[in-house]
Each structure stands twice: as structure tokens, then as C-alpha cells.
Amino acid sequence: MKFRLYLGVVGALLLMASCKDNGGSEVVDVQFVKPSHFPEPVYNFAENEVTTEGFVLGRTLFYDGKLSRDNSISCGSCHQQSAAFTHHGHDLSHGIDDQLGSRNAPPVMNLAWQSTFFWDGGVHDLDLFSLAPIENPVEMDEKLDVVLEKLRNDPRYPPLFNAAFGTPEISTGRLLKALSQFMLMCVSADSDYDRMLLGTGPDLSTEAMAGMETFNQKCASCHSGVLFTDYSFRNNGLNRAFNQDAGRERITLNPEDRFKFKVPSLRNVARTGPYMHDGRYYNLEAVLNYYASGMVDQENLDPLLRKSDGTPGIDLSANEKENIIAFLKTLSDEQFIRNPELAEQ
Ligand code: HEC
Ligand code: HEC
Incomplete structure (x- = not known):
């Protein structure tokens, strides 16, 4: 078969x-x-x-x-x-x-x-x-x-x-x-988003479509393409006060790589919580709040995460956050999660 x-x-x-x-x-x-x-x-x-x-x-x-x-x-x-x-x-x-x-x-x-x-x-x-x-x-x-x-x-x-x-x-x-x-x-590779892309499934909801547009403007520079990552290592501005994990610097020994972590794919992200390398955020709302207003300035904060006035963060209205979450939920792939061939036999 x-x-x-x-x-x-x-x-x-x-x-x-x-x-x-x-x-x-x-x-x-x-x-x-x-x-x-x-x-x-x-x-x-x-x-x-x-x-x-x-x-x-x-x-x-x-x-x-x-x-x-x-x-x-x-x-x-x-x-x-x-x-x-x-x-x-x-x-x-x-x-x-x-x-x-x-x-x-x-x-x-x-x-x-x-x-x-x-x-x-x-x-x-x-x-x-x-x-x-x-x-x-x-x-x-x-x-x-x-x-x-x-x-x-x-x-x-x-x-x-x-x-x-x-x-x-x-x-x-x-x-x-x-x-x-x-x-x-x-x-x-078989989420509602994929089916929409391939024309084999229904359209996404209005909220998810709006969320996709905002995502493409504000998130896809790093979470890019159909894999939702460019596989680069970046410092996305997490508060380091309670976790000093140096990330990429541990491998390269280059101080410029301190606190850089691999941009994770966002496929199935509604299922993969908690979030970030140390699992500090328990839901997507917390992640979006963090990007909008929780970021902590650091020397090597990724330049894409600075606003035009230099302050860290991504401008996101309450509505935009909700729409992005609706979009991220369309990346869940039930075929993958339930495929009996991938399960313990
Ligand atoms: C400058 C690049 C960059 C941009 C722009 C960016 N991210 Fe991220 N994102 C990262 C990095 C790097 C991590 C991992 C950080 C870590 O764990 O230390 C991450 C982690 C995440 C996670 C956690 C995933 C997991 O499996 O733990 C989510 C969810 C997320 N980002 C969503 C978004 C959304 C939504 C936006 C837009 C509002 C966005 N990101 C914009 C770089 C970026
Ligand atoms: C005790 C829990 C635990 C066990 C057991 C475990 N893993 Fe993991 N796995 C992790 C953690 C935590 C990470 C991330 C570690 C890091 O990035 O430093 C990880 C990372 C990975 C990754 C990297 C994924 C990526 O995107 O970079 C792969 C692949 C993987 N594990 C496969 C395996 C395989 C195969 C086994 C069995 C031989 C295994 N794991 C056993 C917890 C575990």
C-alpha cells in the first residue's frame, strides 16, 4: 500500500x-x-x-x-x-x-x-x-x-x-x-492552509485570510516560505533575566551569536506548545503579546524586530493578533497527527 x-x-x-x-x-x-x-x-x-x-x-x-x-x-x-x-x-x-x-x-x-x-x-x-x-x-x-x-x-x-x-x-x-x-x-504538508494553497480544500475563514496577510507582512521575513522558517539563527528579543542559555554562541563561540536560536517552523504550532526554546509561553496569545509589547532590547536583537523609531517589537493591534492566531491554526495537519503509520505499533 x-x-x-x-x-x-x-x-x-x-x-x-x-x-x-x-x-x-x-x-x-x-x-x-x-x-x-x-x-x-x-x-x-x-x-x-x-x-x-x-x-x-x-x-x-x-x-x-x-x-x-x-x-x-x-x-x-x-x-x-x-x-x-x-x-x-x-x-x-x-x-x-x-x-x-x-x-x-x-x-x-x-x-x-x-x-x-x-x-x-x-x-x-x-x-x-x-x-x-x-x-x-x-x-x-x-x-x-x-x-x-x-x-x-x-x-x-x-x-x-x-x-x-x-x-x-x-x-x-x-x-x-x-x-x-x-x-x-x-x-x-496537508493542513487546511496547504489544501487552500493547492486548491484542494475550502477557502480559509475571513479572519485567517486577514491573519495570513498580516503574517506575511510582519512575521514571514523569518518564518518564511512553505516551511515557515528560513532556518537562520536570530535573537528575537526574549527576556534573558531568568534564562541565560547562550544558544548559537555555544556552538560557534562567537559572542555575536549570543542568545540566537533557530527560527522554528510554525507548522502545527497550535499543537506544539509551550513555545520558545525554553517553553516559556504556554499559548499563542502570550507569544503574540510578547512580540507586540514584551520584547527586551539587546545589543544583537534582530534588526527586523525594531520599529522605525528603533524601539523593539512589532506593531500589532488586538484584532491583528487574533487574526494571526486564526491563521496559525490553519497550519495544523490532522493527517500528520493521526497517521497510523507514524504511530507506535
Ligand atoms: C527576526 C525574526 C523573527 C520574526 C520577524 C518573527 N519571529 Fe517568531 N521566532 C523567531 C525566533 C528566532 C524564534 C525562536 C526563539 C527562541 O526560542 O529563543 C521564534 C519563535 C516563535 C514562536 C515559537 C514557536 C515554537 O515552536 O516554540 C512563535 C509561535 C512565533 N515565533 C511566531 C511569530 C509571529 C506570529 C511573528 C510575527 C508577529 C513572528 N514570530 C516574527 C524569529 C522571528
Ligand atoms: C528526554 C526527552 C527527549 C528524548 C528521550 C529524545 N528527545 Fe529529541 N529532543 C529533545 C529536546 C529537548 C530537543 C531540543 C534540544 C536542543 O535543541 O538543545 C530535541 C531535539 C530533537 C531533534 C532536533 C529537531 C530540530 O528541529 O532541530 C530531533 C531530530 C530529535 N530530538 C530526535 C530524537 C530521537 C531520534 C530520539 C531518540 C533516539 C530523541 N529525540 C529522544 C527531547 C528528547
Whole structure:
């Protein structure tokens, strides 16, 4: 059965129609399909082509607590599908032994278009990324060779690795590539906004349309294009009094990068709260109030966030704020959040 995330109802029908039976269990034909209105992905698929078997292995790993020291925390514990693969309700993520991380979990979404990972862009290669959470002492706190040993001793895994890579050998490279394959398939491109854009769905409400116009004028310089980010690192003027996380400077060691964080995509933003790298805002109203009147002046505040008189902030009336929120809600993608292929099996 074909697995095209963004086709919506049509996709779901295709899926049913081409369902095959394989000794009682479904066979899913997984392939990465670029949504027609998206740019070319930057991920190098030539190095790691997504296959049905690789995806299935990656999904099993993503939801397996064995990747953590006490077998209790999986990737899916902090990246929950119902919250667009973020950690629902947590400002800072909770990991092993109930320890608190220092940042808010971003969505695992549209990663094929992303070339830096983490809020500060500390990792450049998706195929190396998963080492970080596995070995992070406040996330999964497990040594990679122990993970590999646990998987070798679990009768489910050698056949899954065999199906995905041709031999049952369980290696770091294969583990990482399989996790990438699952994450690459977490494509969100089928919201009401997309359907409006493609002419396959109803028009947006008057409020949302007005909100889109204001958004394009006042927000899209950074949250740009169909991915709603230009993937740059910027200081958007948050109050640093209670959180001194230096952001991008921790990676580049360049003081000019202090307090710069990656511009996040706003797809599914109604589902991914709390907001900002430290989860300081619990709802979109608070975020809009912040942009309008909560910004704190700083030396390297992004110039786009200064008004013509030099003061920080974006002029937004109460009505404009409401309309922008109505627009942001049209970026929610139910297909993505409910797709059973992306859920724990
Ligand atoms: C304890 C919670 C927790 C666990 C477990 C966890 N993550 Fe994360 N994840 C986070 C947080 C928090 C961040 C952001 C950290 C930062 O930016 O410094 C993050 C960031 C990411 C990102 C970067 C997204 C982006 O847009 O930059 C990816 C991809 C990701 N995690 C995948 C995984 C995978 C795969 C696993 C399992 C191997 C995993 N995570 C386990 C909390 C978690
Ligand atoms: C100068 C670039 C810039 C502009 C303009 C901008 N933002 Fe942002 N936005 C950012 C950055 C950078 C972050 C992340 C900051 C952080 O977490 O430290 C962010 C974070 C957000 C978040 C939190 C998302 C999440 O997942 O946590 C929302 C929501 C948001 N912006 C909405 C808007 C809206 C609405 C506008 C227009 C009124 C706007 N932004 C204008 C750069 C910008």
C-alpha cells in the first residue's frame, strides 16, 4: 500500500485500495514523496534511501525504551505524535530518572528540509543526530554499545535489521540510518492552509485570510516560505533575566551569536506548545503579546524586530493578533497527527 502523507483523503483511499495481505500482517509500501508545493529536500537520500523495511525498523527503534539506560524512555516519550512529535505539556523536556533538560522539545517534522538540528544548530547531519539523545545524561543516558548489545539480544531485531539492510548485523551506522528513515517520513504538508494553497480544500475563514496577510507582512521575513522558517539563527528579543542559555554562541563561540536560536517552523504550532526554546509561553496569545509589547532590547536583537523609531517589537493591534492566531491554526495537519503509520505499533 502506498504511503503518501500529504494526499489526505485521496491518499487514505489509495492506501486502502492497494492493501496487500502477507500472512495476516499488512505490507506497507513506504516511499518518500516530496509534496508538490515544497522545495527540494536537502537530505542526501542517495546515502540512505527510505525503504519500507528501513522505515519499519526505524519506527520500532523510535518507540523502544531499550535505547535508554533503564529501558523506560523512548524517543517517542518526548516526541509524541499527538503533539506533532513534541513533548506535550512540558516546557523543558523530562528524561530519565525524571530529570529535567534545559530546552523545549521541537517537533520531529519535515527534517528532510533541515540541515542543522537542535535549537542552536549543534548537529549538522541527521544520520548522526540520534547519538545525542541516546547518550545525553538527562535524556536517555545510555552507551551506544550497550544499546547495540540489548538489540542483538532481543529476538525481534536481527530479522528487522536483516530485512532493512540485507544481513542481521546490528551496527551503529544501521541504527542511525533506520532512525533517520522513520524521521524523514514525518512529513507535514496537508493542513487546511496547504489544501487552500493547492486548491484542494475550502477557502480559509475571513479572519485567517486577514491573519495570513498580516503574517506575511510582519512575521514571514523569518518564518518564511512553505516551511515557515528560513532556518537562520536570530535573537528575537526574549527576556534573558531568568534564562541565560547562550544558544548559537555555544556552538560557534562567537559572542555575536549570543542568545540566537533557530527560527522554528510554525507548522502545527497550535499543537506544539509551550513555545520558545525554553517553553516559556504556554499559548499563542502570550507569544503574540510578547512580540507586540514584551520584547527586551539587546545589543544583537534582530534588526527586523525594531520599529522605525528603533524601539523593539512589532506593531500589532488586538484584532491583528487574533487574526494571526486564526491563521496559525490553519497550519495544523490532522493527517500528520493521526497517521497510523507514524504511530507506535
Ligand atoms: C528526554 C526527552 C527527549 C528524548 C528521550 C529524545 N528527545 Fe529529541 N529532543 C529533545 C529536546 C529537548 C530537543 C531540543 C534540544 C536542543 O535543541 O538543545 C530535541 C531535539 C530533537 C531533534 C532536533 C529537531 C530540530 O528541529 O532541530 C530531533 C531530530 C530529535 N530530538 C530526535 C530524537 C530521537 C531520534 C530520539 C531518540 C533516539 C530523541 N529525540 C529522544 C527531547 C528528547
Ligand atoms: C527576526 C525574526 C523573527 C520574526 C520577524 C518573527 N519571529 Fe517568531 N521566532 C523567531 C525566533 C528566532 C524564534 C525562536 C526563539 C527562541 O526560542 O529563543 C521564534 C519563535 C516563535 C514562536 C515559537 C514557536 C515554537 O515552536 O516554540 C512563535 C509561535 C512565533 N515565533 C511566531 C511569530 C509571529 C506570529 C511573528 C510575527 C508577529 C513572528 N514570530 C516574527 C524569529 C522571528
